[in-house]
Amino acid sequence: MSSVSISDLVAVRARHPEAIAEAAAVRVRRPLVGESGRLMIVAADHPARGALGVGDRKLAMAHRGQLLERLVLALSRPGVDGVLATADILEDLLLLGALENKIVMGSMNRGGLAGAAFELDDRFTGYRAQDIERLRFDAGKALLRIDYDDPGSLATLHSTARAVDEMAARRLPVFVEPFISRRDADGTVRNDLGPEAIARSIAIASGLGGTSAYTWLKIPVAGNPDEMEWVCETSTLPVVLLGGETNGDQEGAYEKWRTALRMPTVRGLVVGRSLLYPADGDVAAAVDTAVGLL
Template identity: 60%
Template sequence: MTATTGAAATSVDIAHLTQVRASDPGAFARAWATRSRRPLLGDDGRMLLVAADHPARGALGVRDRAMAMGSRSDLLERLVTALARPDVDGVLATPDILDDLVLMGALEDKVVIGSMNRGGLQGAVYELDDRLTGYTPDEIARRGLDGGKTLTRIALEDPGSVATLEATARAVDELGAHGLMAMVEPFWSQRRDDKVVNLLDPDSTIKSISVAAGLGASSAHTWLKLPVVDDLERVMDATTMPTVLLGGDPQGDPHDTYAAWGRSLDIPQVRGLVVGRALLYPPDGDVAAAVDIAAELVHGGSA
């Protein structure tokens, strides 16, 4: 299925990107150095970011399509379509994807958040020992990104979690030293039948928030990235930190998902959405329409 804009598909010149990588790798540094930047938040204090850091963890599936994100040309087309829509504030992704996008000119005047820990590959025995194998805080600052994101899964029975906690705390400290956002995505997790499962009940989410909020020597630059769970107002009362809500793996009727997002945006701590698969791979393939709905929820008033 090809992404659409409601009219024609967006074209990505993969051959050109590969040629630049082979013959002129310095072009990426030049593109980052000359990129036009914007404030982190607009006048309404909210943001809508498109997420595309899933492939670097080996997580390529969307709904019943196990390899949906396996085509880089298709993924880039969807991202370029999404970023071109009005009121899309930016993107969260890994270095490989962001380097392609900056070279294509798709990141001008956009918020850009770099994904940092991708070492906990989906399904691996070491999944919860989630090393910082993506962006470093220094590189995020050097390239002129606006912040870094960590996935911080906390499983009391898995010793790998403590390494992830330590790495997250270090990332919070180093990003804060650069004056940059540290976006922490915490989950209270368990292993069930050799699979990592994130617990999405309110009390488990509150526990994850409480641990994540205490990581690092200062919380001044910490934001949270949280799932939409039941009793969200009580859950959000666990923190004063600005929070963006994640879209997750899309299931069921998209309209139910949009309605849940809209209700959640009324909570004061919630400052927007960071959504990947639900917007980039909508059931009807119309990326522009899905993104426009989310943008209206974030910037045009909640449903």
């Protein structure tokens, strides 16, 4: 991995903050979906939610220089289409010149901080539709966790619907990541990864807003291949698979992704920590393997 100079980035931010908008204005863009019809997006929007851990390393993503080095390397690999992140990270990547001819996806709601009492009242504290349009970025992403016992979920549901409308009005794609969630006895939010819950979340997310023309879904792999097949039949919206934690079983995760990518609605992968922080430390090999699945 090539080294990233934090001091250089800080100097530009301090002396010439306009450089960010200038870099965005001249960035070379590309269509959302290329000739392959597939998408391989690297995700790095976890830190803004206070989620810095990878496996048993609680602060793995806290070192910004190392995170940027891993992102620059991942984006340089053949077949990687783009990145999903919050403003601070995307702006660093802009200044580093790493976003040329890449899909840039802005993370929109980051207010539901990990472990907070208000976690499910997930406010849109990140990118707005007008920000994504102004910066000439390519898409947005919204997390939609629905807990039937938490009134905060209704606020998130409503604000996500309005974000779908605002993005569609600008003809910008928005990737909605829905879950049916619940709190454990200790207050920890858990996402239900069973096929029935995923199918229900897909049905809810697909109906948000005044049009679904620009809506994509970002969903986990459900159960076995037969279950995943009928889960994907819940909607005709294009789907990307989220990576999530592999719990040390990287090969098992690859096999699940490989099988799910055969489903007709599945168009690609959005994977973060398991590629940026693989157990063996080889980011390039992990990214190349994931690209190979497409």
